[in-house]
Amino acid sequence: MQYLNEIKNKHITVLGLGVTGLGIVRFLLSQSIQPYVVDSRENPPGVDWLNQHAPQLNTHFGDLENAALSACDMIIISPGLSLKTPAIVKAINAGVEVIGDVELFARINSKPVVAVTGSNGKSTVVTLAYEVLKTAGYKVALGGNIGTAVLDLLDGDFDVFVLELSSFQLDTTRSLKTTSATVLNISEDHLDRYDSYQAYIDSKLSIYNGAEHLVINADDKQTHPVSRTLAPQLSFGETQGNYHLAQHNNEAHFMVKDEAYLPVSALAVVGKHNYLNTLAVMALLSPFAITKAHYKTALAQFNGLAHRCQFVGEFNGVKYFNDSKATNVGATVAAIDSLAGKHENLVVIAGGDAKGADLEVLKPYIEKHVKALICFGKDAKDLVALSAKGHLTNNMSEAVTLAKQLSKSGDTVLLAPACASIDMYNNYMQRGDDFVQCVLQGLS
Incomplete structure (x- = not known):
């Protein structure tokens, strides 16, 4: 960790004291580095831990304009903060280096990294990759935008790191070297944060910088x-690429360079999106020593993730089905497309904060596959306006009640919001739990 010795005498600011920021503070303290801790909130979530474990640190909580950010040498910023925040822009213009925790990790780490980004499917892909590598005998760490902050992984003795990375994390990452990296897919998201859709795409594509092997989606030129x-x-x-799906002996198979490698029935979860995620994992892990037997074991034991097309x-x-993690239009399209193959009559519950996305993309999928579209939340009226099949409700309880009334035996009710949850919930998990509770109420 030679790099840490180089920065020990620098004036380092940790900006943001949420989960990521607290992880940065803990790591720096473990390396005998005393950071200046700043948060725009008067009472940030990590302040109790800070008061108990590091009361000696200088802090500033409140208006960033009064935080003297331009006086430090380096700012390690949490991904929830935009680089366009005026106080941060001022610091950058004053010559202050602004990085994220993934960039600090990249400057320290020397072990292989598998990195995954994309608008949808990231968590499923990294979790399955983690399980496959573990089955193959690797000491593997999983972190980033899922579960554990990357710096918290550095105190373990791992052979390989599997990282889920958001566009926000990539915006402050420049030095990451990876064994393999992929952009799974790109659809409109976070347009409230980026100047344009192209800026969002460029952020995602930056994951390829420093990659030894690039894994691309043959079906998505973006x-x-x-x-x-x-x-x-x-x-x-789906039907093209080095890794694709095809029929073999009257059964769909995962094809690896035209070899019928394994039947899709080897995977415990169903759905086209899950099959495509599995193909992405196989491509990502091609540089590693993994056998067909390892895949058979890992795929058979993989039951998917909560809130991702969860039965x-x-x-x-x-x-x-609960797909509360479908926080953008692309994810909802994928969910509808995946379930429509087996379930012709879909009742879809959607709504929330669309974050400026173009909802019109949903129209053809609604017309072709959806029996009723039940909406609530901030942008519910815009969703209802997409189709004569639209229904407006006030909350999840009303939406599920109406879904039960409109559905009949053989139908499928799918929560796939196409929107963020922040207008009515703390996060997508809470929204998904609310859906499950409403579904089970009076039925169990």
Whole structure:
């Protein structure tokens, strides 16, 4: 950790005291570095821990304009804060280096890294990759935008790191070297944060910088690197790419470079999106020593993640799925497309904060696959306006009650909001739990 010795005498500010910021503070303290801690909130969530474990640190909580950020040498910023915040812009213009925790990790780490970004499917892909590597005998760490902050992983003796990275994290990362990296897919999201959709795409594509192997989505040209690179490229897709799906002996298979590698039935969870995620994992892990037997074991034991097309139950012949993690239009399209193959009559519950996204993309999928679209939340009226099948409600309880009334045996009720949850919930997990509770109420 030679880099840490180089910065020990620098004036370092940790900006943001949420989960990520607290992880940064803990790590710096473990390296005998005493950071200046700043948060725009008067009472940030990590302040109690700070008062108990590091009361000696200088802090500033409140208006960032009064935080003297331009006087420090380096700011390590939490991903929830925009680089366009006036006080941060002022510091950058004054010559202050602004990085994120992933960038600090990158400057310290020397072990192999598998990195994943994309608008949808990131958490599922990194979790499955983690399980496959673990099954193959690797000491593997999982972190980033899922579960554990990256700096908290550095005190473990790991062979490989599997990281989920958001566009916000990539915006403050420049030095990350990866064994393999992918952009799974790109659809409109976070347009309240970026100047344009292209700026969001560029942020995602930056994950390829420093990658030894690039994994691209053959079905989504937006995931392809803009500049030419000498790094080897592998692709995955539904019917094209080095890793794709095809029929073999009257059964759908995962195809690896035209070899029928494994039947899709080897995977415990179903749905086209899950099959594509599995193909992405196979491509990402191609540089590692993993056998077909390892895949058979890991795929058979993988039951998916909560709030990602999670099967809630079947009541009166109606199936209920919780895809609260579908916080953007692309994720909702993927959920509808995946379930529509087996379930012709979908009752979809959607709504929340669309974050400026173009909801019109949903129209053809609603017309083709959806029996009723039930909406609530901040942008519910915009969703209802998409189709004559739209219904406006006030909350989840009303939405689920109406879904039960409109569905009949053989139908599927799908929560796939196409929106963020922040208008009515603390996070998508709370929204998903609310859906499950409303579904089970009076049915169990």
